[in-house]
Amino acid sequence: MKRLVPAEPYNGGVTSAPPSPTTVIRPGPSPARLDFASGIFDYAPAPESVRPEIAGSYGLFIGGTSVDAQGGKRFATTNPATGETISEVAEASAADVDRAVAAARAALPAWSALPGIERGKYLYRIARRLQERAREIAVLETIDGGKPIKESRDVDIPLAAAHFFYHAGWADKLAYAFPGTDPKPVGVCGQIIPWNFPLLMAAWKIAPALACGNTVVLKPAETTPLTALRLAEICDEVGLPAGVVNIVTGAGATGAAIVEHPGVDKIAFTGSTEVGKRIAKAVAGTDKTLTLELGGKSANIIFEDASIDQAVEGIIEGIYFNQGHVCCAGSRLFVQESIADRVTAKLRDRLATLRVGDPLDKNTDVGAINSRAQLDTIERYLRIGRDEGATLHEVNGSALPDAGNWCRPCFFTGVQPSHAIAREEIFGPVLAVMTFRTPAEAIERANNTPYGLAAGVWTDKGSKIFEVASKLDAGVVWLNTYNKFDPTSPFGGFKESGFGREGGRHGLRPYVRL
Ligand code: NAP
Ligand code: MG
Numbered sequence: 001m002k003r004l005v006p007a008e009p010y011n012g013g014v015t016s017a018p019p020s021p022t023t024v025i026r027p028g029p030s031p032a033r034l035d036f037a038s039g040i041f042d043y044a045p046a047p048e049s050v051r052p053e054i055a056g057s058y059g060l061f062i063g064g065t066s067v068d069a070q071g072g073k074r075f076a077t078t079n080p081a082t083g084e085t086i087s088e089v090a091e092a093s094a095a096d097v098d099r100a101v102a103a104a105r106a107a108l109p110a111w112s113a114l115p116g117i118e119r120g121k122y123l124y125r126i127a128r129r130l131q132e133r134a135r136e137i138a139v140l141e142t143i144d145g146g147k148p149i150k151e152s153r154d155v156d157i158p159l160a161a162a163h164f165f166y167h168a169g170w171a172d173k174l175a176y177a178f179p180g181t182d183p184k185p186v187g188v189c190g191q192i193i194p195w196n197f198p199l200l201m202a203a204w205k206i207a208p209a210l211a212c213g214n215t216v217v218l219k220p221a222e223t224t225p226l227t228a229l230r231l232a233e234i235c236d237e238v239g240l241p242a243g244v245v246n247i248v249t250g251a252g253a254t255g256a257a258i259v260e261h262p263g264v265d266k267i268a269f270t271g272s273t274e275v276g277k278r279i280a281k282a283v284a285g286t287d288k289t290l291t292l293e294l295g296g297k298s299a300n301i302i303f304e305d306a307s308i309d310q311a312v313e314g315i316i317e318g319i320y321f322n323q324g325h326v327c328c329a330g331s332r333l334f335v336q337e338s339i340a341d342r343v344t345a346k347l348r349d350r351l352a353t354l355r356v357g358d359p360l361d362k363n364t365d366v367g368a369i370n371s372r373a374q375l376d377t378i379e380r381y382l383r384i385g386r387d388e389g390a391t392l393h394e395v396n397g398s399a400l401p402d403a404g405n406w407c408r409p410c411f412f413t414g415v416q417p418s419h420a421i422a423r424e425e426i427f428g429p430v431l432a433v434m435t436f437r438t439p440a441e442a443i444e445r446a447n448n449t450p451y452g453l454a455a456g457v458w459t460d461k462g463s464k465i466f467e468v469a470s471k472l473d474a475g476v477v478w479l480n481t482y483n484k485f486d487p488t489s490p491f492g493g494f495k496e497s498g499f500g501r502e503g504g505r506h507g508l509r510p511y512v513r514l
Helices: 094-113 116-132 134-145 149-170 198-211 226-237 252-260 273-283 308-319 337-353 372-387 439-447 462-471 506-511
Strands: 060-062 065-067 074-078 085-090 188-192 215-219 245-247 266-270 289-293 299-302 332-336 391-393 410-413 430-436 454-458 476-479
Touching: 060 094, 060 226, 085 226, 094 188, 094 215, 094 245, 094 252, 116 134, 116 149, 116 198, 116 226, 134 149, 134 198, 134 226, 149 198, 188 198, 188 252, 198 215, 198 226, 198 266, 198 506, 215 252, 226 245, 252 266, 252 273, 266 273, 266 506, 273 289, 299 308, 299 439, 308 337, 308 430, 308 454, 332 337, 332 439, 337 391, 337 410, 337 430, 372 391, 372 430, 430 439, 439 462, 454 462, 462 476
Parallel strands: 188 215, 188 266, 215 245, 266 289, 299 332, 299 454, 332 430, 410 430, 454 476
Antiparallel strands: 060 065, 060 245, 074 085, 391 410
16 A cells, blocks of 8 residues: 655754654553543553744844843743743833834834735735744644643644734735725734733734734733744744834733823723723723723533534533633533433543643643633632532543643533523633523523623524524524634624624724724
């Protein structure tokens, strides 16, 4: 039989040489074993072999160069799977934010005057460079944030590149996006993002802003600054004019300095509803425009006529994907009463097989919790859920590493709508299972939340899909699937999940003046 030899993998920016295509890597004496408790074979370790180059310290990316923070303040970023410090990063003060805003302001006239087709070329170059450096950046994302390598490799980095490709295409077609108008850029955009999809959120923010002729000051989250700084490197590599993209690292105070800066024309924020409300107050009464992508408590609704095995996979994807660090996580499960026992039995079986542990292992399903603080929050909700009288099902027995932040995926049954675990965002791998009898009851209970980011509906009946989906107060409704993203599709919330959309033609709107 003809043997397919893989092409030489691209090794851009990577220190350790990848194995040559003819090398067969054997993991030593086979650690594969039969786990008699669960009746499944465990996999041999499959650690990612590439190690990205990580500097001992990083500066701020302002005006196209790396600069120290004024006063030289720095903070450490750690690997949540090991607790080890990975690198030190500059902590931007209000004065540093002022420098970044000045750089963005200075770059604005030339950048916004550039023909759209020329701006698009830069975006295409960034997209291609992200693809070329994808493996290195995926590993870095996993080391800094704790998510499984299979997710950063297959979801985060490819989608980030896709966002740049997609918006590159819009750069010279804005007049078609908004027919009969003459779209103009908004100006200097202050963008603040969270830690759950660090590079992807940066792409969601920067790509549409640049396509529309704006310049940017972006702040990544304190715990995951490294891939945004790689993106800064790429901006430099592709010759993006200095000051068009500025990256300022820091904590909440750095974000607040961006929000309060009078030279910023627009704020785009993704993060918690609590901070979002504070930002909305700070921006009220100013000339700044604002978009907010906030928290969620999304419902996944399973009807008795659904394909149950498929739905169980959707539940797993909905809440345990990325350790439940997903704003649109399907954290409330509504199961039709007649199938509740079957669904929970299958859920238990499936949950037992999820592999929790080393995020750099290619077989890992659930990685590390992003920070000690987030783990404390999750553990607090586990206690609250038990105290409120719900039943916690901890059926996953993965052996966890000694160091780092870990939470095994789990779910609660016996949950009442009034329970905190049914109302508040936990942002971890914890599912609240509830039941319903009729479609009307499912809709009413799913909508009984201050949030409105996403929902999932599982049924074999097309008419029921459209009936239920049209009555759910959620920005995104997935039908017989969950957590699927595409740059062409607008994403955003209702109610306390925020306003404004990212992606699609709708996502361009906040970045233009018409
Ligand atoms: P967060 O505490 O609100 O932080 C988000 C970002 O805002 C971080 O960069 C943070 O900096 C910064 N920040 C903190 N205080 C600030 C202030 N007073 N002014 C300006 N910026 C400030 O949220 P998180 O805990 O990192 O992220 C989880 C939340 O994000 C969840 O609620 C999740 O649902 C939401 N989220 C929503 C979406 C969406 O599209 N709707 C997507 C992803 C996440 P530091 O991290 O450095 O403190
Ligand atoms: Mg980190």
